[in-house]
Structures are given as C-alpha cells and as structure tokens.
Amino acid sequence: MRTQPLTLYVGTLQVEATPKDVLNQAEPLAPTFVNAERCRAFYWTGVKGSDAPIAYTIRAGNAAGWQWSASGQITGNARGWFRVVIKPPAPYDRYRFEVSGAPQTLHSKITGAEEVAE
Amino acid sequence: MPVRFLKNASELADVSWESPLPVAVTNAKPVPADTLLIATTNLFPTGERDLLGSTGAPELPTLDACGQYRKLIWFYFREGAADTTYTILARVTDHNGAPLGAGWLTIASGTLPGGANSWNRLEIPDTGDAYYDQYRILVNRTGGSGYYLISKIVGVR
C-alpha cells in the first residue's frame, strides 16, 4: 500500500475565543472533511497572525459522532510558521479541525497522505 | 457523428490519425524517486548562499513545487574539508503556488559532515515526512579554504 499526498484545505480563518473549525463552522458536530477513510496522516502547516498561542483540537469519527480526538497548542511569534502532524490511530470517516484563541488571522494548509492501491 | 475533444485547451479537434484521443494513464505507479537538483556550489566566497549560489534573496526557494515528495535526500561530493554550516528552510504554498506567508520554517541545520573528496548523504527531514512545497537549502563556509560542493537532491514519494 503506497501513500500519496493531496491538498485537502487551504484558507484563511479569523481565530476567536469560541472554538470554530477551519471552515469557520462553530457547530461542534459539523465536520471539516468527510469520506476521509483513506487518509493515514494530516500535515497541517501555516502562519500565525499574532504571538498569542492557538489551541487546536482534532476530532475524528463518523455520522454518529466523534470517536477520537487530539488537542494541543500552536505556539510561535507573529507571522511565524508552524506545523502540526496528526496520525489517527485508525481510519475514520469524518474529521473536524477546531481552533480557538486570542483573535488573530490564521493562514493554513492541510495536506492529507492518502493510501492508494499499489 | 465524429468524436470531438478539446485539444491544447482551446481547439476543438476531431479524433483522427493525426490527432488521436488523448489517453490519461490512471493509477500508474509514479517513479518513487525523482532527481530534483544537480548543482555545483562555489564555496570560495563565504557568506550564506543557496545551492544555486543565490544570495540576497531571502524569499527565493531553491526547490519549488515539491509538495508531492514525502522527503528529500541530499547527496553531495565535497572537494574540500573546510567547516561548512547548512540550514534547510521549508514552507508550503497554496494551489496557486503562492506561499502562505513570508519567512520560512527551519527544519534542519548543522555542519556538513564529511572530509575532503568525500561523499555524504543527508535526509530532509531526518525523521518523519515533509510534504513541504518550497525548500531553501543554504550553505555557508565558516572556515578553512574555499572548495566546490557538488550536490544532487532526490525527492522520494
């Protein structure tokens, strides 16, 4: 089984105190990506807007609800680059990339390493 | 009814011997390793420069459009043994090719291993996967006498 990188998301988000996903959806059950079973890893890279840290939570699950999550902090100075690597323990159908923190602009890109048949 | 297709993005053409229907090969296994750069870097002048010898352009990448590679491997043959530091910068771009912001993420730095007339190999990054779109590979001779560094960079899928 071989993996192939695919750009899943590129965009700009205004980070606020209330947690929202990178597509600016505040609804906690709203997924950022669907039918992403083939994704073995996510590489989330971007540029922070200010020095304030950004708290992130990645949830994975299916239509019934979230079954796995990972969270952490994106730290770094303004206009500094960051990279977060997420390797879910099992294939999940839906993912939600949630961020919250002091108001700032977050330019970021999520690349998924999808497994393709040999 | 002749079969027609959009040829060269702007021209409607009928399928014929001269203009056959373009065939897209699906799920062909791409070659796992591509040669991305072969360059001789003149390290007689000192000061930080990238492998193509460019100085004074902090935003100019050495390698662009590399998002498809899991990691890079830097093979080099160094003619001299003078102390030389290296810094590997990386960043991502959107699908237009525009970097998401100015500046870089430093993913590796150190002193180039190897003595005179030696072959060496560095993995970028040395653990985990990269999938960055742009790389800027800087070298700077900090001591000794000038020499030529002959590099080859291979992108591994």
Added chain:
Amino acid sequence: MSAERITRREMLKRLVIAPVGAAVLTTLEVREASAAALQRYYAPYFVAVLWEGRTRCDSLWRSLKGDVVAILPTVQGATPYDRLYWTGYALGNAPVNVDMRVLARAVDHNGVPLGSGWREIGQATIQTPPMRWFRVEIPEGHWDEYRLEVRSATPRLVYSRLIGSQGYWRE
C-alpha cells in the same frame, strides 16, 4: 541490469529461511535515525533482484562481478530503492571468513558520477559454518550506484543475490 521481479511473499520467504549468520554492518556511520534498529515498521511494496551470481573471492577486494577496477559499480540505477539486502551462501566445506564492504555514489542525469571515489556505507565479516545462508541489510538507500566488494584470505566461491526494495515507513 535485468531485474527479476519476485513477489513480496517470495522475498520474505527467502529472507526468513536464512537462519543463521546475519551480519550487521559495523563501522556504519548512520547519519539518520531511520536505521534498521529504530524502525518499528517497514512494509516493502516493490522488490527487485538487482544482481545475482557467483563470485570467486581471493585476497583482493573484488566486486561481486569479479572485477578489481575501483570505478566500476556492481549495480546501477538503484535510485528508487530505499533499502538493499545482500543474501547468499559460500560454497565449500571450510568455515566461512569473507570480508565484504558496501560502497555507494550518486550520478547525474547523464550517468556521470558527481565526483571521484565512493562513500563507504559499511563493512562486515561473514563468519558462518559452511553451507549457511548469510544476510546483510544495507539501510542507506536511494544511492544511484552501489559497489559491493568481497575478499577472503582463503579463495572461496560465494553465491549471492542483491535485492532492492521500495517500502513505506510507518512510524
């Protein structure tokens, strides 16, 4: 270089039955942390035999092809393979004491080496009872050309095969 395509199961089968005499490359200056020992899981998805044959060893450092011309590679076009395995056995019934070393270099897109000489990846000594398989893992992959040299104080015939594999690292 005519590479025989063998399936993954076939390769594993051949490697697994090599019971004794695995030699780990000493003096291997392992730069990166992905050396064999640290690697939890490596799944090869493509394997090819790069070279197979019989080598008459004597006290000179001879390539597996038998020549002593230092600039000639044993296998070329090995860029896609991230790991190599050298496995085989020594004929004759005397205890085996064969030195081997792995040299590697990169070439440009016209096949010309970037510079003169080789990078010595590692050196090993095969010391097995007679008629035993040995196996050596070469962790530094993606070099374009490799030269495997063997030497033995008492002349021996060594039958061996060099396998290159492309695999997916799961950390």
Added chain:
Amino acid sequence: MPKVCLITSNLTRFNKVWTQVLRHLGIDYTLCVATSGGVGATIQTPQGGLAANSTDLRNYFRLFDAVILCDHALTLSETAVINYSVYWLSWNAPEDPPFLFFNPHFSTAITESAYNSNFPSDFPIVRPNPSDLAGTLYAADGGSPSAFTPLFTGAAAARGACVLFLAENIRAHVMTVCNAHGASRTANVVPYYWRLNPTQHSTLANTNYTHRVARNGRAGEILAVPAPPTNPEDTETYPSDCVVAYRYRNIFWLPHTIRSFFDTMNLHSWYTLGNWTPMLFWLLYGLQLAGVRPRYRLPVQMETDHPIESGANTPPFNFSYRQQMEALLAKHDYMREFARRTGTAIIHGVRVGGRHRTTSASFHWQMMYGTGVPADARAVAQQINQLLVAGHREGTTPCGVHDHTAGNFQGGYWLGDVRAGFRRHSGMRYGAPANVPISRGRCCVAPHVLPAGVAPPNALTVQVGDAEMVEWDHTMSGTGDTFDLPLGNIHAARIVIESEIEEMLALGFPDGHCAGHKYTNTAANASGGECYWQALKEFGFRGVRSASACNEPHRTKRVVSNRLWHGFHLITDAGFDLAHPSAGYSRGLYYPDSPSEGDGVRHWQLDHGNDISANWTTSAVAAWRAYRRVVCQGIGNWLFTTAVVLGGFYIHLGTQLMIISLSDPNARFNGWSVQNVIGHPHYNHAVELLENMDAVVRLLSDVLYWGTITDVMDHRERVLEG
C-alpha cells in the same frame, strides 16, 4: 546509435557539458577514467583496466566511432596531462577509430622519455615550447593576455577569431584557442595558434592514406586557418604556416572546446555565467569530421523582444521617432526575408499593455496610435505592424504577448503581491464589465472531502496542475475596469493574459501565442508561477521563455526542476544585447565615452589588455578586433543555448537600433569604411548574428539546422528527463 569513448583522468573535474551535448545529439558514450595523466597510466574501462599501449585497449577502442580526449592543460609548462595518448597517435589502421584531441598538451615541457620517444617524428605541427613562444606559436587575437584565462571563457570575456575552413570554403566567426600560456595558470594567459612545419606537411599531404575520415585520401590535411582579412584596415594577419585545425592521418588536432572543471548540468538550466562553454563549436565540428552521425540534429532559432520600441531622447544619435521606426522597418524586412530563405521562424515578443495600462511611447500600441508620437512616425510603426502580421500569418515572424505592465514597469508576471491600479480590457470573458474574482477564495477545500452544505452556491472549482479545489468567498473585481489586482492567483492570471491577447487581436494578429508554436517570450523572463502556467495553458500556450527565478524582482518562485510542468514548457532564457539594460541602449561595438556597460565591449568584458579602448581612434584594427570578439561571444553563447541548454536565444531590437548607417541599414560590418550617424563603425546586430550563425549552420550541416521553437520544445520532450 553512434557511440564515442570519452577519456578523462579526473571524474571530479570532468565537465558534465560533454555528456549533456552527446545526450542531446543522441550519441551514446562510455566514460573511461585514466589512473593518471602520465604515459604509464591504466585506462579503466568497463572491460577492466587496460594499459595505455596495450593491444587490448586498441581493440577496445575499435568498438567506438570516435575516441575523445577530454582533459587539457592550463599552461604549456605542465608535464603530464594526456601523455598516455602518445601511443594512440600511431594507431592509424583503417579499423582504428578517429581520435579527437582538443587543446592537446604536447609541449616540449613534457619530460617523460616514453612520451618524447613515441611522439611521431613526422608530426607536422611544431611542438610548443614555453620558453620559445615566438618561435613555436603565433599569438592569437592581437596577442594581449586575458585577465583570467581564455580557456575558462564563459558567457563573457570572449577571444575573437575569424576562421577559414578550407575544404568547405566557409569563413566563420568561432572562438579559437589552440593552446594557451601565461606565467600563472589563471591570470594574464595569452591564447595561441599553432605553427605548421611546411616540409613535413607537404610529405604527409602527398602520402596516400585510406581511412573513412581521410576526406582527400591523404595522410595530412589542413582543416582550418585564420581567415585572411576582407578589409585593409584589419592588420591582424597570420603567416601562411599558421594553422588552427589539422588532421594527421586519423588524429584530429583541434582547438580548445570544453574546460575541465567542476561544472555540472543543472536541471534548472540555471547557469552561472562562468560555466557556459562558448567554444562548443569545436566539439560539434570534431564529431562531424570524425563521421559520428548524430541521431538528432539540433534546431537553431532566435527570438527578439519588443519588435516595436523607441526612446524619447537618444544621445549621441538623437534619432527622431520616425528614424527609429525606419531603422526597425529595415531590420524587420531583412529578418522576414532571412526566415523565409532559411526556413526558420524568428519569434517576436510584442510589447503589449500600451492600449490600456500606459501611454509611454516605447509601447507597441502607443507607437502606432499614441497622440504623443508624431504622425509620420506612427505611419511607419503601422507599416511595421502590417509586416509583423503578414509574417505571423506566413510563419516567418510569429508574434506573441510580452507584457511589461502586468506587474510594475520592469518585468512580467507576478512581480509583487498586488498590482495597484491595474486597468483591464473590456469585453471577452474577464474584461469589463464582467464581475470576476480577483483573488484566491477565503476557503478552499478538496472536492472529494468537502462536506455537503458548507460551500455557498457561488463556489468555484479551480484546478491548478493536479490540485483541484472548491473555492468560495472571493474578492470580486466589480464592473469597473481599474482596481488593485492581487497577483498571486489564477483568477488574476486569467485577467492579465486575456487582456494581453485582447490587445494582440486589436493589433490585427489572429492570436497571441505565435500561431502554431503556441509559445511566447515573457517580459523580463518572469513567467510567474504555477497559476500563471495553468492560465497560459488554458489560453492555448504550450510553453514560455522563463528565467530560473521566475518572478523577478518579487523573487518568491522558481521554475520546476526539469522545466516541464504538466506538459507546459519553461524554456531557458539567454539574452545577448550590446548594453546592460541600465544603460538604456547600446552606443555601438565600442564607444569611447559611453556610460558604464553602455556598449558591446564593456558589457561583455572584451577589452583584453585595453587593446580596443587604448587605440580605438588611432588604429582601425581595434574596430575589427571588437567586431570579432562581439560576434564570437554571440555565436558562442547561441551555440551553448542551442546544444546544451535547449533554450531561447534572444536580443532586443531597440537596444542595438541606432548604431547603423541610415543610408544602408542592413549593410554588413565593414570597419570604418561604413559609418553610422556619429561617425563610428556601422554595425547591424540582427544581420551580423543571423549571417554568422548561418555560416556555422552551413558548416555543421550534420549537427545543426535552422529550426523553430516548436522543434526545440519537441526535442526537449525527447531528451530531457520526464
């Protein structure tokens, strides 16, 4: 497929240009490494190590169509460079391959007795003696030393020579350095030609010799000599026993061609000026002489930027707009006829942007319709435009877009983050009043993972290369025609390119991409980045000319490593103007008080030992010396671009516009006998480059042919790595 054997003694200093040229010609090669430069060296071949004088080696060489010696000395006082080759001088049987020696080291400084005893006694060229240079060699090109060494001449600092090829009876300007010598290896080195021993040559010339490379069936043949001058002003003459290239039986003694150095062939084809090899001609000529028939012939083509361009004030010439247009008209007339005669196509990059974004008279549209330009000049400009449209339709002078106003005035695509006050065209798909997006959407998600209901109904699907994204929340252009345009996205690229094509259609051209070639040269070689390449593909382009750092001076992008992006070509640029852009335009081959880098000799560092500037006005030969060096540098760079880089060689017509005589604008250079308006030698850049390259193409008929940019792109697809 022919096969040659390359011999070197140092892999690190083996110049990779050798193998790149052979690859482009489709000639197979084996590289053998000698263990040393001495007589007793072993030649390490895939068949094993063979002694230099062994019969095995002679039989091994017989497998090849030619054997090429790649190493050369830096001065005559070295003692062992290719001494192992002395035995091969006497391997002259018909089955033996021809041996090609370039700048061979056979000086009397060699002390190895085996070399001197085996050196053939009937060899007709006098062995150079570092302590008796005047007695054994002729100083070349005026005899003044190069500041560095002529053997390492790159894209600049050429040595000039006009060479007469006797059998073909062709005079060609090619850089020629038979041997070089100086007190130090890399400073103040003087180029030399060889001296013939007439008696030994005449015996050889009358000895019958059968070999496939013996064209005249004789054992000795003079291949080339310095060409006698065509004008008494040119006092740089050489005696009858001066020779440049000689065939001794099946051994070819040829001048220097490729330096032995650490140069590698960079896939970006980004070349530091130092590692160009403008003396490449002699390798191509040697291969042709040796009868190595290449599998591919290389297409030679030229491009120009700004077919209509003018300057407001132009001291010291002070041409009016009308005189500038008449000079351009004469050049275009000549180039169209030349292209028709030789079957090539001269690509022109029309300077668009004048219709909507600038009123400066130096732009194509303004020169034709701008009210700031006098009516008589406008009439001649429109005449030129008709000539270009006719040439575009018949295929001799295809024209493409070339926009200096898409960023700011310097260059082409993606020159900054935002282009303030961009004025677009009207009509078509992206022109006013269409309300189109002008920036990347706030959110872009891959379509196969996009949840339902997130993207609003006006979301767009955008594909750049492999990446397909659904975008929404764009900044829109509104219905106006002037707005600040963010440059780094595909929507802006589509607006910019469509406005350029709209102007080309308004000028009367049927398309904006050089007709069937589907190509153009970009302003300042800035081809932007992935989004511009995708937009250009969408508008029907197959390739563009591009520098390696492809959005100068913004400098955030670089071309992909093999210059082929999803089938879209990014052709390497190679310019050859006789002035630096900062000087505006050229004052001539040389002009005593021109600004810095304001003339050919200053810009290309051709004033070796001040032998041009010191006596420009006192002795007429300085003009001829300047002419030879400029033309040799131009032809050398053009050959390097053709054979090694597979790139686009180009000139700006406007830069060398005013250094011609008004009475006879297309005359050939004739020193001070034909003068321009300021009383200095007349020089027509387009005529001289095309006619001199035509001589080289006729001479190298097995290797070169007059082709078009389409042939170059086809050949790149054949030989460059996919």
